[in-house]
Amino acid sequence: MRIVDTFARVREERRGVVALVPTMGYLHEGHTACVAAARRRADMVVMSVFVNPLQFDRPDDLARYPRDLDRDVAIAADAGADVFFAPSADEVYSTESLTRVQVTVVSAGMEGAHRPGHFDGVATVVAKLFAGTQPHLACFGRKDAQQLALVRRMAADLSFPVEIVDVPTVREEDGLALSSRNVFLADRAAALGLSRGLFAAAAAAAEGERSATALETVVAIEVAERGGDLAYVTLADTATAQPIPSLDRPAFLAVAARVGEVRLIDNVFLYPDGSADLGTRLDHQSVLYEGRER
Amino acid sequence: MRIVDTFARVREERRGVVALVPTMGYLHEGHTACVAAARRRADMVVMSVFVNPLQFDRPDDLARYPRDLDRDVAIAADAGADVFFAPSADEVYSTESLTRVQVTVVSAGMEGAHRPGHFDGVATVVAKLFAGTQPHLACFGRKDAQQLALVRRMAADLSFPVEIVDVPTVREEDGLALSSRNVFLADRAAALGLSRGLFAAAAAAAEGERSATALETVVAIEVAERGGDLAYVTLADTATAQPIPSLDRPAFLAVAARVGEVRLIDNVFLYPDGSADLGTRLDHQSVLYEGRER
Numbered sequence: 001m002r003i004v005d006t007f008a009r010v011r012e013e014r015r016g017v018v019a020l021v022p023t024m025g026y027l028h029e030g031h032t033a034c035v036a037a038a039r040r041r042a043d044m045v046v047m048s049v050f051v052n053p054l055q056f057d058r059p060d061d062l063a064r065y066p067r068d069l070d071r072d073v074a075i076a077a078d079a080g081a082d083v084f085f086a087p088s089a090d091e092v093y094s095t096e097s098l099t100r101v102q103v104t105v106v107s108a109g110m111e112g113a114h115r116p117g118h119f120d121g122v123a124t125v126v127a128k129l130f131a132g133t134q135p136h137l138a139c140f141g142r143k144d145a146q147q148l149a150l151v152r153r154m155a156a157d158l159s160f161p162v163e164i165v166d167v168p169t170v171r172e173e174d175g176l177a178l179s180s181r182n183v184f185l186a187d188r189a190a191a192l193g194l195s196r197g198l199f200a201a202a203a204a205a206a207e208g209e210r211s212a213t214a215l216e217t218v219v220a221i222e223v224a225e226r227g228g229d230l231a232y233v234t235l236a237d238t239a240t241a242q243p244i245p246s247l248d249r250p251a252f253l254a255v256a257a258r259v260g261e262v263r264l265i266d267n268v269f270l271y272p273d274g275s276a277d278l279g280t281r282l283d284h285q286s287v288l289y290e291g292r293e294r
Numbered sequence: 295m296r297i298v299d300t301f302a303r304v305r306e307e308r309r310g311v312v313a314l315v316p317t318m319g320y321l322h323e324g325h326t327a328c329v330a331a332a333r334r335r336a337d338m339v340v341m342s343v344f345v346n347p348l349q350f351d352r353p354d355d356l357a358r359y360p361r362d363l364d365r366d367v368a369i370a371a372d373a374g375a376d377v378f379f380a381p382s383a384d385e386v387y388s389t390e391s392l393t394r395v396q397v398t399v400v401s402a403g404m405e406g407a408h409r410p411g412h413f414d415g416v417a418t419v420v421a422k423l424f425a426g427t428q429p430h431l432a433c434f435g436r437k438d439a440q441q442l443a444l445v446r447r448m449a450a451d452l453s454f455p456v457e458i459v460d461v462p463t464v465r466e467e468d469g470l471a472l473s474s475r476n477v478f479l480a481d482r483a484a485a486l487g488l489s490r491g492l493f494a495a496a497a498a499a500a501e502g503e504r505s506a507t508a509l510e511t512v513v514a515i516e517v518a519e520r521g522g523d524l525a526y527v528t529l530a531d532t533a534t535a536q537p538i539p540s541l542d543r544p545a546f547l548a549v550a551a552r553v554g555e556v557r558l559i560d561n562v563f564l565y566p567d568g569s570a571d572l573g574t575r576l577d578h579q580s581v582l583y584e585g586r587e588r
Contacts, residue, residue, distance in 0.1 A: 007453050092453075098399050099417070099451035104392045123393070124452075131425060132453030157393035158418075159301050159386075159426030 001077040003084045006091050007132035013083050016043025019165075020135035021081070022126060025049040026066040026180035028288045030170040032079035033280070034139040037167045039080050041137055047081040048129055050092060055121030066180050075287060085133070092128070101127045103157070106150045106241045110234055110254055111265065122147055123154050130160045137163040141170075142277065143177055145252040145267045149241040169266070169279030171195065177266045177279065178286055190227040190259045194266040197222030197233075201253055202268050202276040210247045215270075219255050228257040228264075238269065248272055295371040297378045300385050301426035307377050310337025313459075314429035315375070316420060319343040320360040320474035322582045324464040326373035327574070328433040331461045333374050335431055341375040342423055344386060349415030355557075360474050369581060379427070386422070395421045397451070400444045400535045404528055404548055405559065416441055417448050424454045431457040435464075436571065437471055439546040439561045443535040463560070463573030465489065471560045471573065472580055484521040484553045488560040491516030491527075495547055496562050496570040504541040509564075517551050525550040525557070532563065542566055 004010055019042035021034045031047075038045045049072050056062035069086060076084050100120050106112075107119035130138065138155075140148045152164045170178045175195035176188070185191050197219035201209075204218055212235035219233045233255040234243050244251060247270055254267040269277035298304055313336035315328045325341075332339045343366050350356035363380060370378050394414050400406075401413035424432065432449075434442045446458045464472045469489040470482070479485050491513035495503075498512055506529035513527045527549040528537050538545060541564055548561040563571040 007455070011455065095450070097451040099395065099397045099448050101421075101452075102394050102396065104394070106392060127395075127421070127425075128451075128453045131421075132455065134428060134455075154393050156389070157391040157422075158395075159422045161301070161305060161426065161428075 001081055001084055003073065003086070005085070005087055007087070010046055010083060010085050010133045013046075014044065014134070017137070018042060018044045018046060018133070018135045020129060020133055020138040021045060021047045022129050022138065022140070023047060023049050024051045024065065024180070025072045026068060026183075027072050027075040028170075028178045028180065028286050029282055030141050030143060030178040032075065033170050034141060034167045035076070035079040035081050037165055038137070038139045041165065044082045045080065046083040046085055046133060046135065047076045048085040048087070048133070050087055050125070052121055052125040053089070054124055055118050057115040057117055066183055092125070097124070100124050101154060103150050103154050106146070106153050109241065109243060110232055110236065111146050111256070114231055114256065119147070119150055123150060126151050127154060127158065130155065130162050135162055137165050139165045139167055141167050142252075142269060142279070143169040143179070143266070145238070145254055145269070146236070146241045149239060152239070168277055171279050171281050172286055173282055173284070175199065175281070178288065179264065180288070181262050181264065183288055183292065184262045186260045187227065191262075191264060193223040193226030193228045194219075194255050194257055194264055196226070198253060198255060198266060198268045199278060202270060202278055205247060205270050205276060206274045208274065212243070212245050212247065215247070215253055219253065223255065223257050228259045231256040231258065231263070235270070295375055295378055297367060297380065299379070299381055301381070304340055304377060304379050304427045307340075308338065308428070311431070312336060312338045312340060312427070312429045314423060314427055314432040315339060315341045316423050316432065316434070317341060317343050318345045318359065318474070319366045320362060320477075321366050321369040322464075322472045322474065322580050323576055324435050324437060324472040326369065327464050328435060328461045329370070329373040329375050331459055332431070332433045335459065338376045339374065340377040340379055340427060340429065341370045342379040342381070342427070344381055344419070346415055346419040347383070348418055349412050351409040351411055360477055386419070391418070394418050395448060397444050397448050400440070400447050403535065403537060404526055404530065405440050405550070408525055408550065413441070413444055417444060420445050421448060421452065421454075424449065424456050429456055431459050433459045433461055435461050436546075436563060436573070437463040437473070437560070439532070439548055439563070440530070440535045443533060446533070462571055465573050465575050466580055467576055467578070469493065469575070472582065473558065474582070475556050475558065477582055477586065478556045480554045481521065485556075485558060487517040487520030487522045488513075488549050488551055488558055490520070492547060492549060492560060492562045493572060496564060496572055499541060499564050499570060500568045502568065506537070506539050506541070509541070509547055513547065513549050517549065522551040522553050525552065529564070
């Protein structure tokens, strides 16, 4: 695995079909699942690690976002990445960037409503990664379902010749969706309210429930009963991330809640035929917990 | 010359160093000067012709913008373009585009202030052309000096590996800057107020004048005396397009005025040492007047 820190060096390494796996580092099996998906489709897999200041609405959240580049390098190499691209903030924003990429509609609700400017930051940095590394495909996790919809729309609207590959959410054995933020979790039982609520809603959908309100209520109750502080729970169109009143098209049921000091998001993908993508489960503890108490 | 109508076909034609010359068609020697500049630097020259609805603030202006694709094909082939890319509006905006690229600061004044949304439209379509055609370099005329600054900044901010090549303004024998809109001009004498004013200001700068107000006043008086209706005249930094109070760095002196029904813009590039780029002059009548009364 080559370690590079400029866009120019990434382009020099290009050969064959190039896949990009953009991350903010502090890697876990959700990221390595993206590398594996990329590996199956591409000759060369570029993993980028960059904690993008533009997409943080709160400075304290940016400051405490977990970082460990040596650990990331080891995990990326082990996962089979060919190029590890860790640009400095200078390489990414050498002068003050005056350019913003905005995607309306898709960015309006849920995370966009709760984190002002977040999706402008995401769209801008992903456009920049696509422009600077020129991949043929790019892998994003379904865990960030609204981000996935936004990136798909941005790539299509700007005619980037980049196929967007989505990868199911990876979960701990107990169902908790992997997130770099999980290392800060104190109240595990409360955190499980999100996934348990979503699984219960998916079970209700499998039994015929189609009402968004009914499905959302199942999640809201489970989160509240376990002590989480719900921010939103929304059934949304997978393509537009717009709320929908009933499960009459491919959708994701997304939830955000605060559990102690940690803000968590999770979702399941639901389909009108009653089927669902709940993500995949690890049969072992995540690398997030190596060398630390869970 | 190959004529193609999709981004995918442009990419299939790519070989060696690729130059893009983006235009809105109704070609003239200003555009063919860009092709010549591209030709000197590239193995393949792609000329795009697309009247971009996003950059028109007024529907009537969009409706009456001159179009003649057969004429454009003949001129592009004669100029030495290898690929003529005329996407349909459907190819460019197959679904309603939700994505906008915005460049602040550079877009704030002059054309940006007078044509709301204009530069968002320019930045968005140029980002799309860069993303979809992946050129190594792209040529833009100095005639649109603020647009040139905006495109340079957008390309750098989004890490597009595209060198921006600028080409001096091409003028008629009498000094009028070439513009597709010139075919609508009724009052030629009034139209010449812009270039005459700019040349007089450049002469003043050569003799030592450095005050923006003094240089701008020279232009304003000439435009008014010849019957033009001045919109603005501004001395601006070439990199940021911000107004500057004195000629202490590379700058352009830009003017916009209405002459009868036609809105014209023009500029000269001025330097602190007193030198200037006034553009180049044709020694024959422009192709704009072939088959029509001037």
